[in-house]
Amino acid sequence: MSADLLPEHPDFLWRNPEPKSSYDAVIVGGGGHGLATAYFLAKNHGMTNIAVLEKGWLAGGNMARNTTIIRSNYLWDESAAIYEHALKLWEILPEELEYDFLFSQRGVMNLAHTLGDVRESMRRVGANKLNGVDAEWLDPQQVKELCPILNISDNIRYPVMGATYQPRAGIAKHDHVAWAFARKCDEMGVDIIQNCEVTGFVKDGNRVVGVKTNRGTINTEKVGLAAAGHSSVLAEMAGFRLPIQSHPLQALVSELHEPVHPTVVMSNHVHVYVSQAHKGELVMGAGVDSYNGYGQRGSFHVIEHQMAAAVELFPIFARAHVLRTWGGIVDTTLDASPIVGNTPVENMFVNCGWGTGGFKATPAAGMTFAHNIATGEPHRLNKPFALERFETGALIDEHGAAAVAH
Amino acid sequence: MLLISCPNCGSRDETEFHYGGQAHVAYPENPNELTDREWAEYLFYRDNTKGAFAERWLHSTGCRQWFNMLRDTVTYEIQAIYPMGSPRPDAAGKVTADTGTASTAADSTTTGSASPDISGTSSSPTSISSTTAPEGATP
């Protein structure tokens, strides 16, 4: 078919402006978090003379690579507060952004396979209820009723002993979420600048006053770092350290199938998490590779391990074919909680450390980070996630609720 | 899957090894004198280099010996394998050693107490850095 027979290109959702010589604030990283931050800076704080700088294409990092699980059933008060706030925002955002990004509250199950898992899970259900997060404990029979394709028999290595269930949890279409934020940002005057890599910072003493990029130097009063796996690299350019290790994290999809999987199932113990996308692919996430890596790819044995777990839990998947596998670079912290707040450099702020689970937090990360950038002070919800916690010892250990890559 | 050449056993699959995170991080000589900031640095802060990175590996299902490796964290190419306690063999290592900053010098001055021992159960750097980079199941 010749090109002139193709339909017109649909309307672009945002402009592709040249960078201006100066902005009131610059966000580094055009993933979900950077875009949500710009959106809330413009909407909640009236800051529209701002830019989002993205070294590649819009939302081509972890935002394009995640398995889109959204839930808020974390153990500790600090986490429940910020993730539940995010979930409440997800519930209103399709209308606010005027974009149906297929947020589907089909529930998330976290399976328990050992007595230890069962105790931890029940404790988490109790903690969730006290924090106003919807949570239930399901016995194996109830697990089977909700997800009939799950194998709950005793003849597998780690039989299903029950599950926690959050009915309001679910999935959304990640690309569309990014585009929805980008379109609104653009409408409010925010410059979204792709193919613009930050290569250094301009400082006046300890205060940041500009960013150097492959497209020239841009003056700015404030800088917000939202670079996920590359946060350490940017911090180093700015002259400080972050307690982050970057690891490859992989996921895969099958060919399209009839709807067989009605909810989202996560298993921390055998390490797999599975949902079925709207189009029909089975979407499965693996664990992180043990080594530090920036290569956006991991080792195949990690995929094999995840597939073995998936097939044992869902015997019908044995006949499904893998269509595509890929990797992202996730920014992990020691306590499995993010870092959102001020940095040792004046007027520079950081949002990172969301590791394997930051998609679900996108709206709340953006809202709190925007507040922090605009006012110079953390929002009540991100205050506990300050960098100082590694010195004070006030860690927020979410390995129990977050130890599965999700 | 990385193919890693154990100095004792030869080339083996990555699955036989355990990752130990950044190399050349010594146990503080006078822990009681550290400030909270310095403790935080020792416990929680590790380099997260994009490029050539000196790291430790344990051949856990083979000889059970630790060794150091220089690996590119972007291409994953293994550039050098060298014994615990030896300085980093590339230019970056030299610069650090010459200027005497903590990261490389520490390993040679404190060998024995600081380098992970053979049993793999040593109290400090080994166990701490396996929390830094837990295998498989991190967050």
Ligand SMILES: Cc1cc2nc3c(=O)[nH]c(=O)nc-3n(C[C@H](O)[C@H](O)[C@H](O)COP(=O)(O)OP(=O)(O)OC[C@H]3O[C@@H](n4cnc5c(N)ncnc54)[C@H](O)[C@@H]3O)c2cc1C
């Ligand atoms: C396989 C996989 C599965 C996952 N599954 C889930 C899940 O089910 N649920 C969940 O909640 N989370 C999940 N996550 C985690 C989630 O994807 C991340 O926590 C989240 O996307 C991080 O925020 P972001 O969208 O802003 O990151 P990114 O999209 O990675 O954005 C960061 C951006 O910064 C840019 N950048 C970096 N350096 C520079 C520079 N120098 N100059 C300019 N720009 C720069 C990058 O190009 C990138 O686009 C998963 C991650 C992966 C990899």
Ligand SMILES: [Zn+2]
């Ligand atoms: Zn060996």
